[in-house]
């Protein structure tokens with residue numbers, strides 16, 4: 001039984017940002033993550049937008065951490081090497097009535113100290129976005145995009161390089177307060193920690209209920225997306241949002257370019273009872289396309305290559321309007337227990353700022369002494385597909401595995417698949433490979449490369465294919481052999 005100074009429950013973007021922040025100090029930190037990798041919860045299934053702070057009321061925690069987080073992202077991206085593009089966004093008014101909403105958002109943004117907001121007339125919007133028709137648009141230059149899973153992986157992997165332990169496939173099952181520490185029971189045994197941070201996302205209420213009576217409910221609200229083929233990547237250049245849907249406390253179906261050149265349509269907003277239902281539905285796919293066409297009439301019928309959904313951790317129900325603030329607080333009953341509750345959008349944007357705040361809270365419980373320096377994990381900042389012919393040839397000359405194309409759609413090489421597999425978190429599922437190097441994320445969605453990745457995983461991990469997992473401890477890729485091997 002190991003005693004840690006700080007235990008974090010949950011390896012989403014919040015837990016991983018906290019791990020990265022805490023690895024700068026001379027303390028022992030552990031992150032418990034129930035899934036087989038980080039970012040396998042809501043943190044991989046969102047719009048990937050670094051919001052600017054025009055949507056949350058001034059003086060709310062959402063506004064404060066969104067604006068602070070937004071300002072931290074450029075240096076985080078420079079330091080850790082995940083891509084970030086400041087492409088800006090338009091919120092558009094489709095009729096004259098909606099212009100009042102643009103003025104309201106500008107006013108909120110100004111109070112939140114968001115820079116550069118401008119309302120453009122329809123013809124000016126058209127100059128930048130020729131396929132969008134609207135009467136006016138609010139231009140928000142400080143909105144950006146990232147791949148949310150790449151950011152979370154970078155935070156977690158760099159924290160590991162600096163001594164944080166990530167225990168994957170380790171589910172917290174109970175939490176008890178002892179005289180001077182917490183006992184944390186998991187499926188892998190009991191651990192001890194002086195301070196516990198509940199960053200369990202949608203499961204935040206369950207963690208609270210292990211040790212005290214929760215005074216809140218979580219209302220899961222699913223958002224489905226469509227992913228368009230890269231061929232349609234230039235339909236828009238910036239993000240394009242409708243006027244937010246106030247009744248549900250969401251931003252509405254928007255059109256969002258990704259850092260890799262696809263376009264996302266979504267998300268929908270559907271309150272569910274099931275916290276784990278990340279399915280997608282035919283009806284919603286139709287509706288998303290229909291709503292997106294109201295903004296972008298030129299959207300073709302057959303551009304979709306994939307669909308996914310993420311679940312919002314809402315603390316208020318649709319009847320009360322669906323909006324509530326983040327709750328970032330120490331337990332009233334147990335000092336040293338910090339709960340992060342209702343971290344829905346803009347939680348991705350807010351993550352680095354929330355991590356700083358929680359670190360400040362921890363420093364009031366224990367002495368935090370800074371390390372002289374931290375190590376940054378070297379990353380291949382450019383993908384093979386983005387390199388010049390000369391750069392590609394130089395790599396192939398050094399190692400022929402750079403010359404073997406595994407994923408034809410995304411142009412991912414064998415060397416990139418192997419690098420993804422040899423990650424410091426030791427996350428070894430098929431999806432862990434996919435989210436690190438994009439193999440299987442292209443037009444054929446793994447139709448061609450799956451067999452080759454399986455072969456590489458078998459060789460590198462030296463295990464039988466029957467043990468290979470898709471994305472969770474129980475999701476085996478193969479159930480058995482269809483014929484006996486020849487002797």
Ligand SMILES: Cc1cc2nc3c(=O)[nH]c(=O)nc-3n(C[C@H](O)[C@H](O)[C@H](O)COP(=O)(O)OP(=O)(O)OC[C@H]3O[C@@H](n4cnc5c(N)ncnc54)[C@H](O)[C@@H]3O)c2cc1C
Pocket residue numbers: 009010011012013014015032033034035038039040041042043044045046047048049050051170171172173199200201202203222223224267310311312313343344345346347348349350
């Ligand atoms: C549809 C949608 C769109 C969004 N768009 C944006 C956006 O564009 N920009 C933005 O800023 N924000 C956005 N968000 C919000 C953002 O995605 C979330 O705020 C953020 O991902 C929350 O991160 P998290 O770490 O709290 O949760 P999660 O990513 O869910 O992580 C929690 C982790 O805790 C683990 N866990 C749970 N219980 C246990 C346990 N008992 N033991 C061990 N581990 C456990 C889970 O497996 C999970 O990995 C969006 C959200 C949704 C749903």
